[in-house]
Amino acid sequence: MGRIGYILLYTCLALVAAFQIFPLLWLVLFSLKDNAQIFSGSPFALPSDPQFGNYLNVWQGGIGLYFFNSVWITGLAIVLTVLFASMATFAITRMNWKLNKFVLGLFMVGLMIPIHSALIPLFSMFLSVNLIDNPLSIVLTYTTYNLPITIMILLGFYYTLPREIEEAAVMDGSSINRLFFTIILPMTTPVMATTVIINMIYNWNEFVFVNTFISSDEYKTLTVGIQNFIGQYMTDWGSIGATLVISIIPVLLAFLFFSNKVVEGISSSAVKG
Amino acid sequence: MQSLGASEMNKVMSNKLMITLYIFPALFLIAVLIIVPLILTGYYGLMDWNGIGSMTFIGMENYINAIQDGAFWDSAWHSLLLALFSTLSLVIYLAVSMILASKIKGADLLRKIYLIPMLLSSVAIAQLWIKVYNPANGILNTILRGIGIENPPAWLANPDVVLYAIFIPILWQYAGFYILIYYAALKNIPESLIESARIDGANPLQIAYKIKLPLIMGVVKVTVVLAIVGSLKYFDLIYVMTGGGPSGSSEVMASYMYDLAFSTNNFGYGSAIGFLLLIITLVVTVIIRKLTASKEDIQY
Numbered sequence: 317m318g319r320i321g322y323i324l325l326y327t328c329l330a331l332v333a334a335f336q337i338f339p340l341l342w343l344v345l346f347s348l349k350d351n352a353q354i355f356s357g358s359p360f361a362l363p364s365d366p367q368f369g370n371y372l373n374v375w376q377g378g379i380g381l382y383f384f385n386s387v388w389i390t391g392l393a394i395v396l397t398v399l400f401a402s403m404a405t406f407a408i409t410r411m412n413w414k415l416n417k418f419v420l421g422l423f424m425v426g427l428m429i430p431i432h433s434a435l436i437p438l439f440s441m442f443l444s445v446n447l448i449d450n451p452l453s454i455v456l457t458y459t460t461y462n463l464p465i466t467i468m469i470l471l472g473f474y475y476t477l478p479r480e481i482e483e484a485a486v487m488d489g490s491s492i493n494r495l496f497f498t499i500i501l502p503m504t505t506p507v508m509a510t511t512v513i514i515n516m517i518y519n520w521n522e523f524v525f526v527n528t529f530i531s532s533d534e535y536k537t538l539t540v541g542i543q544n545f546i547g548q549y550m551t552d553w554g555s556i557g558a559t560l561v562i563s564i565i566p567v568l569l570a571f572l573f574f575s576n577k578v579v580e581g582i583s584s585s586a587v588k589g
Numbered sequence: 590m591q592s593l594g595a596s597e598m599n600k601v602m603s604n605k606l607m608i609t610l611y612i613f614p615a616l617f618l619i620a621v622l623i624i625v626p627l628i629l630t631g632y633y634g635l636m637d638w639n640g641i642g643s644m645t646f647i648g649m650e651n652y653i654n655a656i657q658d659g660a661f662w663d664s665a666w667h668s669l670l671l672a673l674f675s676t677l678s679l680v681i682y683l684a685v686s687m688i689l690a691s692k693i694k695g696a697d698l699l700r701k702i703y704l705i706p707m708l709l710s711s712v713a714i715a716q717l718w719i720k721v722y723n724p725a726n727g728i729l730n731t732i733l734r735g736i737g738i739e740n741p742p743a744w745l746a747n748p749d750v751v752l753y754a755i756f757i758p759i760l761w762q763y764a765g766f767y768i769l770i771y772y773a774a775l776k777n778i779p780e781s782l783i784e785s786a787r788i789d790g791a792n793p794l795q796i797a798y799k800i801k802l803p804l805i806m807g808v809v810k811v812t813v814v815l816a817i818v819g820s821l822k823y824f825d826l827i828y829v830m831t832g833g834g835p836s837g838s839s840e841v842m843a844s845y846m847y848d849l850a851f852s853t854n855n856f857g858y859g860s861a862i863g864f865l866l867l868i869i870t871l872v873v874t875v876i877i878r879k880l881t882a883s884k885e886d887i888q889y
Contacts, residue, residue, distance in 0.1 A: 404615035583769055
């Protein structure tokens with residue numbers, strides 16, 4: 317292929333990259349401006365007098381609390397999902413029982429269904445056990461709805477674990493619990509890291525469950541929190557921009573440091589569809 | 590020694606109590622919070638129910654109403670249009686991936702840049718694109734006016750264009766995801782196959798169409814299913830950006846169901862729509878799988 321051909325191909329790729337990145341650059345720029353600069357200046361002009369105060373104001377104005385809620389709810393659900401998924405994957409791939417394929421199939425139903433179809437019954441179930449407007453309802457749904465994808469990512473890795481290690485441990489008189497927690501779990505650290513980061517992105521970004529189950533401001537996470545917040549600041553673009561940037565920074569940082577894990581998790585979660 | 594170890598292990602690994610303990614947490618949660626609600630949706634669909642008070646059994650009435658409900662079919666049509674657009678856009682992603690996988694320097698970095706929008710929450714994407722589409726100060730109309738278009742549309746407020754305006758950020762969100770999948774599949778093709786085609790005198794387009802595409806057809810089929818099913822159940826971004834409006838012109842099946850239940854307290858009818866959404870999604874999945882199935886599908 318000639319030089320011109322390569323330049324053309326690169327131009328195509330660069331245009332796609334620009335399309336993917338431009339709205340975000342614009343967001344960061346207007347998060348640092350005040351309305352006067354946004355409405356009169358060029359949209360791609362650097363902020364002449366960066367308004368870092370936008371960030372401070374929205375953080376103190378309520379975003380800080382939503383951020384904190386997102387952190388602990390995301391974190392707790394990750395721990396539960398990865399632990400329960402690892403235990404279940406261990407039982408399915410390593411233990412001897414007849415129904416293991418059937419149970420695995422049941423788990424995989426969770427990958428195919430539209431979650432909205434389950435929303436109304438979930439709401440009425442939580443209502444009847446007094447979990448509506450209780451953060452436990454979101455922790456439980458996040459934990460549960462991420463189990464199928466997490467098990468699917470773990471599954472391939474568990475199938476490749478050598479049996480000899482387990483046999484040696486069992487011969488040494490190790491119990492199942494010791495085998496699982498001190499030998500198997502540490503061996504699966506790389507794939508667990510992938511599931512942790514995928515779970516983090518899903519939980520951090522989840523919207524429907526919080527929006528449906530939580531009504532008090534004190535339990536709202538960032539996604540629903542910024543939705544209300546932006547109502548308040550409807551005309552102050554700088555504050556809206558700062559709010560959005562704060563909400564996306566954690567996943568962008570995670571991507572910056574663990575991009576290979578993210579890529580691995582997303583591709584393995586999709587291709588088996 | 591080896592067989593002794595194996596039989597000892599078989600015994601340990603057949604311990605019914607331990608199997609139950611290890612499978613129980615995941616099985617219990619999935620059964621109670623996924624499987625049971627799915628069944629209940631169909632059941633609630635047979636009820637007249639406002640979500641709080643008592644239920645009245647009304648048989649198939651909700652389902653019959655749904656079939657005669659123009660607003661439901663409008664929302665189903667919008668979901669179908671989204672599915673169509675998402676599927677057609679796969680062609681673009683495939684082309685981009687083909688370029689990306691043809692010994693391009695920086696391909697790894699580029700595919701990661703493409704992926705960034707997929708990592709953001711739908712709420713953040715929706716709020717950002719509401720600003721992009723802002724009629725007075727949004728970046729889109731600023732650019733359009735800059736190139737001499739006097740009266741650019743008020744995108745999200747215009748019932749004729751709102752649906753298509755919403756499709757753009759949805760495609761923006763998922764482009765990197767599909768490119769990632771195609772890129773990975775293309776990188777799996779042995780270099781020798783492409784090399785020998787080149788020696789036989791095939792040009793890059795022929796190689797792409799006659800060699801690469803058939804080899805990744807299994808993956809392409811999976812992405813078609815993902816794009817269609819994902820579109821049929823799509824909700825978040827549309828709900829945040831327009832709430833289905835103006836006057837239902839961007840309503841999709843899931844947002845219609847959500848509004849019925851959580852805005853108008855019509856839980857019985859909402860459940861019936863939710864159940865239809867489930868059935869439609871499952872039926873479409875099975876149909877596409879059947880239509881695209883072939884014996885030599887490569888398993889990745």
